[in-house]
Amino acid sequence: MIHSRPFVSQSNPARREHNGTSSITLVLADQHLLFRQALRHYLETEQGMRVVGETGDGFNLASLVELRRPDVVLVDSALPGLDIAGTIRRIKMKCPGVRIVMLSLVGDRDTFLSAVRAGAEGFLIKDSPVEEVVSAIRQVAEGGSVISPALTGVLLREFRRLSALQEGVPPVGLTLREIQLLRLVAAGLSNKEIAESLCLAESTVKNRLSLLFEKLGVKDRTQAAIYALMHGLLPESEPDYPPGIAESSISTDQSTLHSVG
Missing domain, CATH: 1.10.10.10 (Winged helix-like DNA-binding domain superfamily/Winged helix DNA-binding domain)
Structure with missing residues (x-):
């Protein structure tokens, strides 16, 4: 099996503090090189954002994050070799300050709930406008959480189902x-x-x-x-x-x- 070689910035590891002058540092993980390059180009035109690493598979994602320690990781949920829950848990255990945003082509219920349960701070549908992706990055970098409106119903249905199960029993x-x-x-x-x-x-x-x-x-x-x-x-x-x-x-x-x- 051929694993893609991760890109790693030659600059120093990301700073954890945020203030008026520091950048939000990012690691991008998506199997499609053109998508990564386009997203990276767009994000680096945004004031206060800097990509410090990228990869095209899930096998080395956690290690790359441990090395670069970015503020935010953008992860394609269909990334080859990605164990969603396991990778998120490892990142959270080794780098608790790192925030994770999952991107998915479809709002798959099990994938979404697995990522959220494991500790992801954001989950976006991949066809979201790029402005929404930028806004989500800024929001989670400041400690917030973001979920695509199309996916909020998934959480509500699960809680309603179990609430109904709980009532009177x-x-x-x-x-x-x-x-x-x-x-x-x-x-x-x-x-x-x-x-x-x-x-x-x-x-x-x-x-x-x-x-x-x-x-x-x-x-x-x-x-x-x-x-x-x-x-x-x-x-x-x-x-x-x-x-x-x-x-x-x-x-x-x-x-x-x-x-x-």
Whole structure:
């Protein structure tokens, strides 16, 4: 497999402070060279913006961001080799000050919710006017969040669905192990990562998650994560991932929390 060679600016790594004179530094990640070049050219004509790196695949994106430490990363959701949730988590863990904006040709529900859940600050449809992209970059660089209007309905529908599920029905009793699994799913970990964290077989994790989803009345990982959020099952502060929760912190699979949320 041929990986594209990333462009890296020869200047010093990006500054983290923003004031009247400092630039918003950017890394661009898109598989189409012409699109990257056109976007880069346009952004660098904007006052106070500077591209410090770019890449055409997802294999080296996190490493490039760690090297350049930009203020904002623009990422094509269809980038070859991109593990959306995993890459965002790695960037956030290594470079917590970096802000991430995803670009997508279509408003895919699962891709959108996966990116937002993992920590992306923005998600834009790729045919948005370039002025909106510039505005979004400035907004997230200052600590805000941006979502294309076409995608806000996705969030509303998920919350409404789970709100309807919650009304009049108390949360089901969950064992501490089930809550643990639910938290790992909400953190965006794959079955393999969960298995490694808990020292279980991947097939065991898959079976337990199937039973858990059936118990919660949810169809997939995204709905399970939103369920955990709405019922107050997520920790107050995010631990480092992969979490590696000690087995000693879980009493037994039979220990049940009957009143959750």
